[in-house]
Amino acid sequence: MSNINLAIIYYSSTGTNYKLAKWAEAGGQEAGATVKVLKVPELAPRSAIDANPAWKAHAEATGDIPEVTLDDLEWADAIIFSVPTRFGNMPAQMKQFLDTTGGLWFKGKLANKVVSAMSSAQNSHGGQEATILSIYTTMYHWGAIVAAPGYTDQVIFSAGGNPYGTSVSVDQDGNMVEEVEAAVKYQAKRTVTVAEWVKKANQ
Numbered sequence: 132m133s134n135i136n137l138a139i140i141y142y143s144s145t146g147t148n149y150k151l152a153k154w155a156e157a158g159g160q161e162a163g164a165t166v167k168v169l170k171v172p173e174l175a176p177r178s179a180i181d182a183n184p185a186w187k188a189h190a191e192a193t194g195d196i197p198e199v200t201l202d203d204l205e206w207a208d209a210i211i212f213s214v215p216t217r218f219g220n221m222p223a224q225m226k227q228f229l230d231t232t233g234g235l236w237f238k239g240k241l242a243n244k245v246v247s248a249m250s251s252a253q254n255s256h257g258g259q260e261a262t263i264l265s266i267y268t269t270m271y272h273w274g275a276i277v278a279a280p281g282y283t284d285q286v287i288f289s290a291g292g293n294p295y296g297t298s299v300s301v302d303q304d305g306n307m308v309e310e311v312e313a314a315v316k317y318q319a320k321r322t323v324t325v326a327e328w329v330k331k332a333n334q
């Protein structure tokens with residue numbers, strides 16, 4: 132049993148990043164962490180969601196997933212983010228949430244959190260790496276410790292070889308193209324392991 136609290140914070144319109152988050156939850160639990168899966172608040176107008184059947188269905192199916200709060204960030208020793216790309220950047224929903232963390236940052240409460248990130252895009256080179264890096268930019272300002280997977284395990288190669296964090300592309304029907312479940316679980320375990328090292332060193 133690990134003594135690590137892991138928050139998996141995601142945004143998803145059509146379910147891909149929700150699925151990545153759930154795989155990360157399983158990986159974190161296998162590593163012995165206490166895990167919370169949390170979504171960031173939606174900002175899109177109801178009319179936009181209702182106009183897209185896949186978005187509407189996913190929003191309804193995940194209505195019971197709790198929205199992340201600043202208390203969750205304080206609680207977490209480790210955090211995994213998962214977001215779809217929006218023109219090579221994180222979605223506004225995630226950025227808006229991160230922009231509410233100034234008070235915690237000012238009090239030094241975000242320093243030494245161990246973090247990593249995952250992403251998806253329609254195309255195989257549609258901006259996944261840039262999107263993950265956009266999250267890491269904020270993490271460097273937090274003073275967080277980025278535990279990117281690098282090429283530390285064979286599963287990363289079979290998932291497409293993104294060393295920044297697991298990423299996937301989705302076809303026209305919203306199905307994932309690459310097999311990334313094992314890489315997501317590995318990334319979650321590695322994030323928990325690095326958090327254990329950091330926590331132990333600070334005790």
Ligand SMILES: Cc1cc2nc3c(=O)[nH]c(=O)nc-3n(C[C@H](O)[C@H](O)[C@H](O)COP(=O)(O)O)c2cc1C
Pocket residue numbers: 142143144145146147148149214215216217218219251252253254255256257258301
């Ligand atoms: C406003 C917007 C911008 C997007 N930009 C890109 C892009 O630049 N490249 C790309 O491959 N896919 C792009 N996509 C597709 C999404 O990344 C894709 O639908 C998403 O990864 C699916 O994740 P989800 O099911 O968790 O919502 C964009 C989608 C939207 C709505």
